[in-house]
Amino acid sequence: MGDPRGFLKVKQAHGFYRPACERVKDHEPVSVLRAEAQSQEQSSRCMDCGTPFCHSGCPLGNLIPEWNDLVFHGHWEKALTLLSATNNLPEVTGRVCPALCEYSCVLGINDDAVTVRENELGIIEHGFKKALVVARTPKQRTGRKIAVIGSGPAGLACADQLNRAGHSITVFERDDRPGGLLRYGIPDFKLEKRILDRRLGIWKKEGIEFRTGVEVGKTISANALLKTFDAVCLAGGSRQPRDLAIPGRDLQGIYFAMEYLSQANRRVAGEKIAAGGSIDAKDKNVVVIGGGDTGSDCLGTALRQGAACVVQIEVLPKPPVARTPAMPWPRYPLLLKTTTSHEEGGVREWAIRIKEFKGTSGRLEKIICSRLDYSRKDERVSAPPELPGSDFEVKADLAFICAGFLHPRHEGLLTDLGVVFDQRGNVKTGENFMTCVEKVFSAGDMRRGQSLVVWAIAEGRRCAHHIDAYLMGESSLPEV
Numbered sequence: 001m002g003d004p005r006g007f008l009k010v011k012q013a014h015g016f017y018r019p020a021c022e023r024v025k026d027h028e029p030v031s032v033l034r035a036e037a038q039s040q041e042q043s044s045r046c047m048d049c050g051t052p053f054c055h056s057g058c059p060l061g062n063l064i065p066e067w068n069d070l071v072f073h074g075h076w077e078k079a080l081t082l083l084s085a086t087n088n089l090p091e092v093t094g095r096v097c098p099a100l101c102e103y104s105c106v107l108g109i110n111d112d113a114v115t116v117r118e119n120e121l122g123i124i125e126h127g128f129k130k131a132l133v134v135a136r137t138p139k140q141r142t143g144r145k146i147a148v149i150g151s152g153p154a155g156l157a158c159a160d161q162l163n164r165a166g167h168s169i170t171v172f173e174r175d176d177r178p179g180g181l182l183r184y185g186i187p188d189f190k191l192e193k194r195i196l197d198r199r200l201g202i203w204k205k206e207g208i209e210f211r212t213g214v215e216v217g218k219t220i221s222a223n224a225l226l227k228t229f230d231a232v233c234l235a236g237g238s239r240q241p242r243d244l245a246i247p248g249r250d251l252q253g254i255y256f257a258m259e260y261l262s263q264a265n266r267r268v269a270g271e272k273i274a275a276g277g278s279i280d281a282k283d284k285n286v287v288v289i290g291g292g293d294t295g296s297d298c299l300g301t302a303l304r305q306g307a308a309c310v311v312q313i314e315v316l317p318k319p320p321v322a323r324t325p326a327m328p329w330p331r332y333p334l335l336l337k338t339t340t341s342h343e344e345g346g347v348r349e350w351a352i353r354i355k356e357f358k359g360t361s362g363r364l365e366k367i368i369c370s371r372l373d374y375s376r377k378d379e380r381v382s383a384p385p386e387l388p389g390s391d392f393e394v395k396a397d398l399a400f401i402c403a404g405f406l407h408p409r410h411e412g413l414l415t416d417l418g419v420v421f422d423q424r425g426n427v428k429t430g431e432n433f434m435t436c437v438e439k440v441f442s443a444g445d446m447r448r449g450q451s452l453v454v455w456a457i458a459e460g461r462r463c464a465h466h467i468d469a470y471l472m473g474e475s476s477l478p479e480v
């Protein structure tokens with residue numbers, strides 16, 4: 001432990017965010033990288049508990065108390081070595097992870113948790129600043145060829161691990177640039193794409209081959225894939241969006257979140273958008289359907305595009321701001337989350353049912369909603385009753401459906417390979433991440449269902465361990 005009395009002397013302090021009125025005018029990162037001295041001071045709050053719950057709260061098993069201690073003492077390089085041993089993309093989790101670890105921090109029982117995520121970011125950014133994060137090409141190659149399908153965090157972590165083990169890795173990506181949802185889902189104001197490109201540059205130098213604009217199952221057949229490679233990792237994500245079966249759904253102006261966000265991210269990257277297909281919120285009344293993180297990203301993006309008004313609607317009631325007996329420490333609590341986008345503008349409405357999209361000449365103009373009465377919810381019935389006479393309408397030129405994702409697309413590659421699916425429609429694997437098809441493995445959202453970046457990285461790492469063991473008889477790659 002850095003300072004045994006650190007948690008008594010130092011209060012929790014987060015880094016700075018650019019003022020909302022300034023940042024909403026651009027797509028630059030909302031947060032300012034905090035000073036190293038502040039990370040050192042904040043690290044002193046870590047109590048190095050006998051049982052560090054934070055460590056098990058992190059799906060990667062990040063060695064949090066250990067690197068907090070090293071940061072406090074200014075041993076940044078050693079901290080970087082420890083962090084890099086468990087996390088392939090700390091510069092990404094350090095920016096976008098919801099910090100599951102912090103909810104299980106022991107200090108959080110009666111004080112504010114240690115700022116683990118920001119400490120993590122401090123370590124990796126110190127590493128890049130001091131040129132400690134450099135390409136290290138494997139000394140020996142095994143001669144085994146592995147195809148990774150999909151370049152989101154699961155595929156990237158899997159590829160990095162297997163490349164370190166000396167295998168030859170080809171990552172296939174159907175989009176024109178690698179990154180998956182890190183590039184085309186998460187907006188630049190949360191994760192600027194130069195951060196991703198910086199890491200991809202290192203991996204390319206280390207010998208990972210990226211073949212973009214290649215949809216496996218279409219450009220390359222499933223059979224050709226199996227013939228060419230000794231093992232395959234399916235990490236294609238889970239992108240089948242959940243739709244709303246509501247009258248008027250076919251009106252123009254209603255889009256799935258990813259249709260909007262991926263185009264917005266391409267626009268920010270300087271790509272030209274065909275005039276007919278442009279989805280631009282400028283001067284529009286926007287309704288975001290879904291109160292989660294994807295909805296918040298749509299809200300922040302619409303505000304940046306100059307929307308006239310943005311309303312975010314959620315069917316569930318407003319969550320509590322503090323833990324309740326039903327969500328005791330150290331469980332991850334479902335609390336009210338106010339993101340940086342919420343601080344920038346827009347209106348949030350809870351416990352709302354959307355009843356109908358209405359418009360004229362085939363274009364959306366308004367949405368008919370009603371309020372739900374959760375106090376009269378019958379546990380045996382899934383939906384609560386409406387509050388009588390609570391119907392109201394919201395002006396809407398654009399509506400973005402952010403109702404989550406069902407499962408990966410089954411048609412094409414997955415059915416051609418003959419993999420089986422679990423009850424939720426995700427790719428089913430054994431404990432060793434292998435599907436029912438010999439030498440074909442799966443990881444990330446495609447296997448686990450829609451989740452988080454940190455889980456995708458953890459899945460990719462575990463899958464790499466099992467692929468390596470399958471090919472070599474044993475593996476020295478960590479299982480996490």
Ligand SMILES: Cc1cc2nc3c(=O)[nH]c(=O)nc-3n(C[C@H](O)[C@H](O)[C@H](O)COP(=O)(O)OP(=O)(O)OC[C@H]3O[C@@H](n4cnc5c(N)ncnc54)[C@H](O)[C@@H]3O)c2cc1C
Pocket residue numbers: 096097098149150151152153154155156172173174175179180181182185186190214215216217235236237238261293294297413443444445446450451452453454456
């Ligand atoms: C808008 C949005 C915001 C999010 N924000 C956060 C956040 O802030 N923090 C967080 O922790 N999580 C966030 N998430 C969740 C997180 O991004 C995902 O859980 C994570 O990216 C899943 O990683 P993955 O590698 O499994 O899949 P993906 O990132 O979806 O990558 C899969 C890749 O596979 C490619 N692919 C699919 N099929 C083929 C094929 N046949 N051939 C070639 N390529 C193929 C796809 O094009 C894609 O690039 C967000 C999700 C969304 C939608």
Ligand code: SF4
Pocket residue numbers: 057058059060062064093094097098099100101102116117120454
């Ligand atoms: S990856 Fe997420 S859960 Fe793990 S230590 Fe970092 S912030 Fe915490």
